[in-house]
Amino acid sequence: MKQMDASLPVFKGNTHAHTTNSDGRVSPEECMRQYKEAGYDFLALTDHWAVGEETQYRGMLVLPGIEYDFTYPTQVLHIVGLYPDAKLAAGMQRGMDHQTVIDHINQAGGVPIAAHPAWSLNTTEFLCSLRGVDIAEVYNTMSGEPFNGPRADAEAILDIAASNGKLFNLVAADDSHFYQGEQCVSYTMVQAEELSVPAILDALKKGRFYASQGPEFKSIEVKGDEVIVETSPVNRITVCSNRVWVKDRCVSGNGLTERIYKIQPGEKYIRFRITDGEGRIAWSNPIAL
Numbered sequence: 001m002k003q004m005d006a007s008l009p010v011f012k013g014n015t016h017a018h019t020t021n022s023d024g025r026v027s028p029e030e031c032m033r034q035y036k037e038a039g040y041d042f043l044a045l046t047d048h049w050a051v052g053e054e055t056q057y058r059g060m061l062v063l064p065g066i067e068y069d070f071t072y073p074t075q076v077l078h079i080v081g082l083y084p085d086a087k088l089a090a091g092m093q094r095g096m097d098h099q100t101v102i103d104h105i106n107q108a109g110g111v112p113i114a115a116h117p118a119w120s121l122n123t124t125e126f127l128c129s130l131r132g133v134d135i136a137e138v139y140n141t142m143s144g145e146p147f148n149g150p151r152a153d154a155e156a157i158l159d160i161a162a163s164n165g166k167l168f169n170l171v172a173a174d175d176s177h178f179y180q181g182e183q184c185v186s187y188t189m190v191q192a193e194e195l196s197v198p199a200i201l202d203a204l205k206k207g208r209f210y211a212s213q214g215p216e217f218k219s220i221e222v223k224g225d226e227v228i229v230e231t232s233p234v235n236r237i238t239v240c241s242n243r244v245w246v247k248d249r250c251v252s253g254n255g256l257t258e259r260i261y262k263i264q265p266g267e268k269y270i271r272f273r274i275t276d277g278e279g280r281i282a283w284s285n286p287i288a289l
């Protein structure tokens, strides 16, 4: 079983950005310009309760997107909705129940993403109770310092959820608002048949992607009781799973490009985290064993 397939092209995208259509500081045009110049293949404009239309910006695909927010006594829930068509987002209003909105996104053929679970103070019980949400932001640039506090990284929460049976696939996104350094940092590499809205949404639903800030996953393959991962040159290859301790979980070195990991007794899922020499990280999706 292969998680990445070298026969398919890979497209770089940011699934979460704000503009002056809600509380972002730049116009949609300026947001698109900055991501295009940084080499992105696709972008979603996801303003709060304001859907962004599908468009092309100098060859960069812009997906229809929106962000819905719900406020509860001890946490908030923000759901990014990527739609096949902006018209399909119609009908959702503030005050609606979060599950109604999630169901609406799925019924429209869209993709709901649990945004910044750590920033939102989400409990794993709450995340596990969401029906029809299979993707979460493992890293949200805007939720980290110096733009915000230290809760950009949701890995620990999502590992606890995974250990309790809910495997979220992992995207990384900027959630750009200020355009003061948080933009064009964390992204998702999607293996799709082509660069189109249906193909990108299909690949997201099928889990054919990984999250990154720089390092690349070339191949991830399960063969018997081993998992073989191939990467761009990195300084660290770490395996995360539901086991609290395994020997040699983290392997460090210079210019590592491969690791063969023997699956340990009791492991129900594993995922890889790789770190390059500049401290930039990439996160694979979890693999159910």
Ligand SMILES: [Zn+2]
Pocket (backbone or CB within 6 Å): 067, 078, 115, 116
């Ligand atoms: Zn949000």
Ligand SMILES: [Zn+2]
Pocket (backbone or CB within 6 Å): 016, 017, 018, 067, 115, 175
């Ligand atoms: Zn946002």
